[in-house]
Amino acid sequence: MWKGVSNVSCLYHCGRSGRPGAYYVKSKKIIDTSDYIFTSERFINKKMFVDTKSSCRILDTFTYTYDEKLDYTKKAVAENKILSFITMGDPALYGMVGGLIDRFEKNDIAFEIIPGVNAAIASSAVLKRGLTGMGVTNTFVCTSYNNHDKSRKNLEKIAALGCTVSVFMGIDNLKEIIDIFAAYRSKQTPIAIVSNATWHNEKIIHGNLGNIMDIFNHDKVEGGLILIGDFLNKEYDYDLERQFIEMKKKEVKK
Template sequence: MKGKVIFIGAGPGDPKLLTIGGYQAIEKADIIIYAGSLVNPEVLNHRKKTAEVYNSATIDLNQIIEIIEKGIDNNKAIARVHTGDPSIYGAIGEQIRELEKRNIEYEIIPGVSSVFATAAALESELTLPEISQTVIITRPEGRTPKPEKESLASLATHQATMCIFLGVGMIEKVVEELKNGFDGKEGYNENTPIAVVKKASWKEQLIVKGTLSDIVNKVKKANITKTAMIVVGEVLDPGDFESSKLYDPNFKHEYR
């Protein structure tokens, strides 16, 4: 690891969901830069006593790169710790771009995304036969703009399972877009099941379930305003459904 940056997906919150690779990289790191506003600090408990620790919630990109450059010049092992899996809204692309400009070696260790911790909390399979075989991972438009074809209203016309990051703070707008549809095509109907999971896998995890017709009031009553995942789709309350072919006694293949 010396003279190298390791991007680590720290998982959704529960320290037990940190991967072995992530655990070992943190254990060996001389410098740790972690997303303090989201990463559970307990995932750093096994770090070296001599490790330098920086909370990236209080510094900007230039300062992060400056810390990395200084560490690399001194042949230090650097752990850049992100929440969940860093490939989803992790802002690693812009960091990697700066590292490549400077010919700094890096590696990425994936993590358990909050998408999957949320599904586990809801005890749901996101892809059920003849219900939904597609999962859309997205976010509403906020300070970061989105192409019109990726608006929630447009994506809702597929009526697939949708997992929405960073949307609970504008839950009313999110629900309206999901119901409205786009370009003459229908969105989800108001009876579609929806769930909001705050801090999936954390000790303070909170789950609110409902439909598009009542979820706004339920979320407001629960006072959930941030750090929550929204999941919408029939997979949350499918009723009876066809079993997959995977374990059908008349269907054999090598992937069982």
């Protein structure tokens, strides 16, 4: 049980959508009643804040350190105000949740985290493909990549698994990522690059390990998530589905 003032909210909005109506009702309620909001206008649709209180202070999260954010939170506690942190995606995945949670717990500050939809799940939706599935794979891996040796070795291990992989923050090193996967998988392995999934400026590039660099160089996107795996074009296995259903029926009869 958290100690402290219960109306100090550590809120993470996700939605990942250019449509203000796409975020959760609970998130909307907290946004509209907050006295302080940490967010970034670079990643969040401004229309989300049209119903905030006139007295609400909206602060750029990237211009404050974690300790400065903690000071604002303490101020909100002292004033009996509601403070929220609004971001895209889900806080548990490449978010700022760790640095805040640790400070809040050590200072006995009550908070709540509202889960969101990360870029991989949003991309799966716009691609109309399941990241796992019968006869495709049971394993889905999220990772990030930079050109350090440790990052390369980790990605090599992941590539060798043959499962569905989403690579965050990897566009600037796309050629290296493709080379790593090509060493472990067929050049026909499908790949999709999804930029701003579910937003009004959403963009999707399809290809495979053998041709994606040519396609990407011709039709560049700004940022984007890299998705690699047979889930993008492999047919659903109905025979495996029937076997699975029969097995479950036998278990029920027992």
